[in-house]
Amino acid sequence: xxxxxxxxxxxxxxxxxxxxxxxxxxxxxxxxxxxxxxxxxxxxxxxxxxxxxxxxxxxxxxxxxxxxxxxxxxxxxxxxxxxxxxxxxxxxxxxxxxxxxxxxxxxxxxxxxxxxxxxxxxxxxxxxxxxxxxxxxxxxxxxxxxxxxxxxxxxxxxxxxxxxxxxxxxxxxxxxxxxxxxxxxxxxxxxxxxxxxxxxxxxxxxxxxxxxxxxxxxxxxxxxxxxxxxxxxxxxxxxxxxxxxxxxxxxxxxxxxxxxxxxxxxxxxxxxxxxxxxxxxxxxxxxxxxxxxxxxxxxxxxxxxxxxxxxxxxxxxxxxxxxxxxxxxxxxxxxxxxxxxxxxxxxxxxxxxxxxxxxxxxxxxxxxxxxxxxxxxxxxxxxxxxxxxxxxxxxxxxxxxxxxxxxxxxxxxxxxxxxxxxxxxxxxxxxxxxxxxxxxxxxxxxxxxxxxxxxxxxxxxxxxxxxxxxxxxxxxxxxxxxxxxxx
Numbered sequence: 001x002x003x004x005x006x007x008x009x010x011x012x013x014x015x016x017x018x019x020x021x022x023x024x025x026x027x028x029x030x031x032x033x034x035x036x037x038x039x040x041x042x043x044x045x046x047x048x049x050x051x052x053x054x055x056x057x058x059x060x061x062x063x064x065x066x067x068x069x070x071x072x073x074x075x076x077x078x079x080x081x082x083x084x085x086x087x088x089x090x091x092x093x094x095x096x097x098x099x100x101x102x103x104x105x106x107x108x109x110x111x112x113x114x115x116x117x118x119x120x121x122x123x124x125x126x127x128x129x130x131x132x133x134x135x136x137x138x139x140x141x142x143x144x145x146x147x148x149x150x151x152x153x154x155x156x157x158x159x160x161x162x163x164x165x166x167x168x169x170x171x172x173x174x175x176x177x178x179x180x181x182x183x184x185x186x187x188x189x190x191x192x193x194x195x196x197x198x199x200x201x202x203x204x205x206x207x208x209x210x211x212x213x214x215x216x217x218x219x220x221x222x223x224x225x226x227x228x229x230x231x232x233x234x235x236x237x238x239x240x241x242x243x244x245x246x247x248x249x250x251x252x253x254x255x256x257x258x259x260x261x262x263x264x265x266x267x268x269x270x271x272x273x274x275x276x277x278x279x280x281x282x283x284x285x286x287x288x289x290x291x292x293x294x295x296x297x298x299x300x301x302x303x304x305x306x307x308x309x310x311x312x313x314x315x316x317x318x319x320x321x322x323x324x325x326x327x328x329x330x331x332x333x334x335x336x337x338x339x340x341x342x343x344x345x346x347x348x349x350x351x352x353x354x355x356x357x358x359x360x361x362x363x364x365x366x367x368x369x370x371x372x373x374x375x376x377x378x379x380x381x382x383x384x385x386x387x388x389x390x391x392x393x394x395x396x397x398x399x400x401x402x403x404x405x406x407x408x409x410x411x412x413x414x415x416x417x418x419x420x421x422x423x424x425x426x427x428x429x430x431x432x433x434x435x436x437x438x439x440x441x442x443x444x445x446x447x448x449x450x451x452x453x454x455x456x457x458x459x460x461x462x463x464x465x466x467x468x469x470x471x472x473x474x475x476x477x478x479x480x481x482x483x484x485x486x487x
Contacts (some may be wrong), residue, residue, distance in 0.1 A: 008068035010107065011098045011180075016205060019198045020186075021073035025066070025486065026095055027116025027126065029159035029171055032062025035134065035442060037155040037451045038141050040458065044152065046102050048333045058167060061175045062157040064151060070098040070110075071398060072222035078192060079185030079252025080302050083228050083288055083398040087192065089185060089252050090120025093128055096181060103215050107209075109181050110154075114173040127163045130156075131439045134171040134450055136263040138438070140176065142430040142457040143260050148238045149231070150260040151178040156450075158442070170443070181211055185252035186247060191306035203310060206256055221310040222447035226319045229300055231258025233323050236296045237330035240289075241338065242399055242426075243269035243366045247279040247483070249287050249295045251302050261337050265483035268429045270368040270474050272359040278483055338370050339402070340378070340421045341409050351405060362390040367429050374421025376408040377414055426460035433478025 014021065036339060037052035051057055059065045074091040081089075097110040097119070107443065113136070114128025134155045144263065154175040161171035190199035207224050217223035245267045246253075246260065253262040267278035274290040282288070287295060300323060304316040307363035328349075335352045336344065359369065363413050369388070372379045382399035389395040412420070429455075434453055439451040456470050463471075 002046045002055075003048065004051050004060060005045075005067070006047060006101045007067065008408060009067065009098045010067075010101055010211060011071045012107070012178075012333055013072050013075075013096060013099065013109075013205070014447055015072040016201060019195070020202070021075045021096065022119050024072055024074045024116075026063035026072060026097075026112055029064040029157065029161045029173060031158070031160040032058040032064060032157050032173075034058050034452055035130070035156040035158045035406055035447045036137060037452070038153055040144075041152045041154045044078065044102060044106070044108060044177065045100055045380060047152075049241070055345075057155070058157050061110070061112065061155055062159060062173055067098070070426075072115075073099050073151045074120055075181065075186070076120060076189060077183055077184065077185035077252055078189040079250050080299070081250045081252070082282075082284075085188075085192070086252075087121075088115055088189070092121040093118070093126040096226050097302070105376075108177045109123070109179070111181050112173055113176060113178050114171060118180045125163065127161070128173065129163050130158055130172040130443060131169070131176040132264075133420075134439050134442060135266070135435055136174050137178065138430055138450070138454060138457065139263045139266055139436055140260070141454060142460070143244070145244055145458050145460050146238075146426060146429075146445070148242065148260060149258060150245065151176050151181075151255070153226055158447075165275065167250070169171065178255065178257065178261070180255070180257055182206060182256045183252050183261070184256065184299060184306070185250075186256070187303060187306040187451070188251060191309070196309060199306075201308075208281060210257060210262055215485070219311070221307065222242050222315050222319065225304065225311060225316065226257065226306055226322065227346045228258060228303070229289065229319055229362070230322050230326055232296055232300060233337040234258070235260065235326050236292055237334060240331055241334035242429075243272070245269070245276060245287075245289045246277040246292065247287055248281070249299060251299050251386075254299050254303075265430050267481075267483060268362040269366045270431060271363040272369075273355060280483065293324075293327060296327070334424075336376040337424045338377060338421070338433035340374055340406065340417055342420075343409055345405065348405075351398075354394075354401075358389055358391060358394055358398060362388060362395075367401050367426060368471070368473065371422070371427050371471075374418050377417070378403045402476075423461055427463055428456050428460045428467070430457055431474055431478065432481045432483065433474045436478070436481060 039049040074096040078087050094113040095115040099107050103108045117126035118405040139158045140150045140153040141332050157173045159171050163171040172185050197207035211224040214220045214223035232436040247265040253260040276289045277285050438449040438453045456467050
C-alpha cells in the first residue's frame, strides 16, 4: 500500500494544452477536516486506508497542499441544459488535480469539487457545501456497490468556511475519481466554436486512451460512437431497473465513458412512480424518471451532431438506432433477474409492465417489493405482498401469471431462489431521508451517521445485523423531499 506522497501522476489531459483547460490553484478551506472516506476508492489508488485519518490527507483534499507533480486544471466545455444550448460552461467549482495511475496500470482522474472560483464560475463562488458533497459521495459509492457504472468518491472534507446559498452553510470539498471527466459537452464546445483542430485532438485523445480497441475497426470514430451508445443504453437500463433518477441529464453532465456523473438533485424511487421528478427546478418534468430513456437518446443525438466532422450522418443515425433496442434488451434482462427468472419468454415485457402499473396505482415501495418477493416461494411471497396493493383483483391476476411463469422457468430450491434474487435485489438503497438524516448530523459536527450509512450502502445486497432501520419505508416527511441543484 502507498502513502500519499507515493502517488504516481501522468497528467495526460493537461498535456492537451490551454485550449482545453486553464491552470487554477484550489482555494483552501478553513480548518479542513475529514468527514468520510471510502476505503474501496482509496484501494483504487493503492492507498493505505490509514492515511485518511492523517492531517495531511485533509490538507491535500481541502486545498492547503498540492503534490509537486499535480497540475490542477479547470476544464472547458459547453452543453445543452434543459434542451437549450449554453455556449460555454466549464469547471465552475471543480478542478482536475491530475491523473494518477495505480500498480495495475489504471489511470484515475483526481477531480476536486468545491475548490473555489475558476474562469468558468459564471458569477458563482466556486464552492460546494457540505450537504451536496455528502450526497455526491454517498451516491457515487452506493451506485458502484449496486453494479451501476459511476464516478467514484474518495472523500469529503468539511470546513469552517462560510458559504451562502438559500442560507449560510459550510463549505466542503469532495474528491471524485473517474477514468476520464470528459463529457459530451467537450465535443459540443469545439464543434460549435468551429475549432476543428482542437476537436480532432480531443477525439484522438478519447479514442487512444479510452477506446483503443476501436482503432482496429475500419472506421475507428464510428466504432467509438457505437460503443458510447451501447454503454449509455446499458447505463440507463440499470438506472430504470433500480429506480435511480439523475435529475439533471444535461449534455454537460453526460460522461463520454457512459458512467453516472455529476450528481445534483438525484433520488432513488421510494414508492414506484414512473412520472417522478426529483429536481424541484424541473418544472416541465424534462428529466422525470420515465423521461430518462428518451433523454438519453436525445443527448446521444447531440453528441452525434458534434461528431459529424468525423462520421457520416447516415452512419451516425444507424448507430443511434441501436440505442432503444439495446436499452430494452438490457432492461428486460435486469427485470427478469429481479423477478427471479432465468430464461426468456415472449410475454415477459407484459409481465413487467403489468406489475409496474399495479405498483404505480398502489404506491408500492419499489425496492422492498422486489426484495420481499425473493424471501419465500413465489406463492407465499405474492400472498404476503398482496396487502400492499389497492387493486386486489388486478394483483391476483398478475400473481397467477407470475406463479405460472416461475413454474415454467425451472425447478429450483427456495434457497437457490432466495440467493439468486437477493443477489440482484438490494435491501438497502440511498433513500433521500437517510441522506438527509446523515447531513443534519454532519452539519452539527457528528460524522458518524455519514460513515455508518456509507458502510451499509457498500453492501446493499447483504442483510447486516443491527441495520434494520436502513431497510424501512421512509416516514411521511421523508417522501418527496425537494432537492435542488444548489451546492
